[in-house]
Amino acid sequence: MQPESTGTLTAEQIKATASTIIDQQSRDGMILWFPNGHSDTWNHTEAAMALSAAGFIEPAELAYKWLAKNQRPDGSWHHYYLANAIEDAKVDTNCCAYVATGVWHHY
Numbered sequence: 494m495q496p497e498s499t500g501t502l503t504a505e506q507i508k509a510t511a512s513t514i515i516d517q518q519s520r521d522g523m524i525l526w527f528p529n530g531h532s533d534t535w536n537h538t539e540a541a542m543a544l545s546a547a548g549f550i551e552p553a554e555l556a557y558k559w560l561a562k563n564q565r566p567d568g569s570w571h572h573y574y575l576a577n578a579i580e581d582a583k584v585d586t587n588c589c590a591y592v593a594t595g596v597w598h599h600y
Contacts, residue, residue, distance in 0.1 A: 511547035514540045518552055519576060522559030531580050534560065534570045535588040538595035545599045553599055560592055 502510070517525045517540075523532050524540040541556035564570060569589045573580035 507547050511544055511549045511552075514544055515549065515552050518556065521562070522552075522555035522557075523563075523574060523576070524556055524559075525576070529576075531573045531575050533573050533585075533588055535585075535591050538591050542595050542598050557596065557599060 514524060517527070519525070524537050525532050526536060537556060537560065541553045541560075544550075544553035544556065560570070563574070565584075569584045569586070570592070571579045571581065572583045572585050572588070
């Protein structure tokens with residue numbers, strides 16, 4: 494059985510969704526999962542893509558600048574970040590590769 498269609502989001506709903514993402518974005522561009530939570534490059538990139546798609550270009554670009562600023566010398570990113578620290582220093586290539594998708598989507 495197929496799920497019942499709920500239609501598409503209205504422009505107002507899209508703006509509200511993007512505003513919620515922006516509320517989780519720090520001044521340096523990092524987008525947290527939830528208040529006082531952590532961030533990872535995969536979900537950060539997904540959120541930046543949503544901001545671009547919703548027309549919030551400046552916050553999206555701030556998110557990509559955060560990625561560039563926090564990229565490791567070997568081209569990767571740590572797994573999880575907190576507002577002022579690295580929560581999990583391991584590297585996940587799947588998450589790292591996804592940043593390219595977001596950059597392609599935005600630019």
